[in-house]
Amino acid sequence: MSGTIAKSDRLTCAPSRAARELQLKRGEFDLAVNLGLVRTVPDPGGGGPRVARAEIDRLRAEDRFPDALRERVATAGTHEGAEIMGVTPTRFTSLARFGLLVPVRFYLNRYRTVVWLYPAEELRQFAAEKSNARLLTGRMPEEVRDGMRAKLDRRPRNWRGRHIGFLLRQAGDDPWAHAAAVACLLDPADVVDVVEDPHERDRLNRCRPRLPAHGAPGSPAAERAQELMTASEPDEVAWFRADLAHTMETARRQHPAPRPSPEPALRQEDRPALPDHAPSHGLLGWLRRRSRWPTG
Template identity: 75%
Template sequence: MSGTIAKPDRLTCAPSRAARELDLKRGEFDLAVNLGLIRTVPGEGGGGRRVTRAELDRLRAEDGFPDALRERVAIAGTNEGAKLLDVTPTRFTSLARFGLLVPVRFYLNRYRTVVWLYLAEELRQFATEESNARLLTGRVPAEMRERLKAGLDRRPRNWRGRHIGFLLRQAGDDPWAHAAAVACLLDPADVAEVVGDPYERDHLNRCRPRLPAHGAPGSPAADRAQELMTASEPDEVAWFRADLAHTMETARRRHPAPRPAPEQAPEHVPASGQVPASGQVPAPGQVPGPTSAPEPVAAPAEDRPVPPDHTPSHGLLGWLRRRGRRPTG
């Protein structure tokens, strides 16, 4: 029928399907999404991001598809990047450590050495800008030499700065998603100091975006990657904490974190705590009948013994004798 509404899964497709239809490898597709080259929408029922058919049609209609799209997500390591800049790998590394080249991805090789990757398109643009010519030839500027000699390496921080941009783009205008994106790049201790409520922290964890995986959880490679993905410099940590605190205020106002329902008071029962012998609970206002065994009545306070620090071996009989009484019966 012409009036039939297409099902949601007919209007959108999963990332793996979209990557195939765009003739991209999955890593290329994910990077294109992060860069905003491919727009995604939330999945139905909270199931991951999806790509609309309209978006696929838009991309396929662009000039030079699919080569032009693949070129925009092409990445290069140190050696390939050095060739694009026409410099030595050593100088390329110096430029990156000084913060002039911003990595877009990293991985750990089998020796657990960090391998940084850069957008080839950005490297070509860097090489063509006249203001960078003095950095590509001749002697390295004195300031750069001194800072690098002191151990400066801005690659991890620059990666985090770029990646938080990716995460916030996916978060959209959802303050909880925004806060969770910021929190995932902070040390858990910092998050706990900013967000003291455990229910709010639990909700943040449920909204937490997935960070790139590097090795099995708890492995040396995974621990090293987590270190690189966690803000560490004081001013950087302060910025993330301030942003988290500000966004949490908005999140609380819009959608407070879910909390367990308050416990309901137990139903009224007879003072004795026993159910009538008939097995029926008396109606409201009805006086229950006597039970087969009355509740024992506590002795007056003046007749109650003060409990000793420990129970004597001769027990109740010895206590009665000390009180000048003899047991009856």
């Protein structure tokens, strides 16, 4: 086993080392992995994902390295994104709330206001698409204005839709990892309703991927972030529940959840005898006292 791990260390490297060799900040590297720009491989030693040396060599050999790779993982908030697209921040926000621009990340600022971030490259592509010209200038289409009047905001749902794609890519063909990825974006009550067996839920928890952290556990910021990361719209919840139920059927069939071995029953001769001086209560005590009564 140690030889296998040593060989793996030569052929692959940890994410932190890969980020340095690709000249990316760790957040940029993680986003590159999520977007599928950097391919990872499982660690044969049971750790987290690793990056093959060949993958690093491939990326380093690309034109304009590392600038081109950094551009592909660059993100923009509302004001910077509006500048990229050549629109006002108000119009940018309307397009994002309507669901036409899909955030890739979010964070809560010191006022606990949600700040959404978008891939800068996608914003440039959106602005360059001729069919989107009517969205960038002039009067906003009626359907978008109707959505704004109704206070429609699809940004949280779009983030969840994008993030489940990241998680399922990492899960690969493992049905338990797939089910855990879906479960982590559902309300716990929904998970309990779909997966009634506590042993199966325990296994799901062990496979559960880590969601982005926002503030200390239990803090208002963490609670607000958890709301954003939890499916909330009825049709969305129904889709997640159906996917979880379907994947759990595959997981049960291929790799049933382990269960504790039942305690062996004690044989009559192995049961401890009750001492004569032990207190006698109830029916058992009455029978013992009766057995000592004189007969005849």
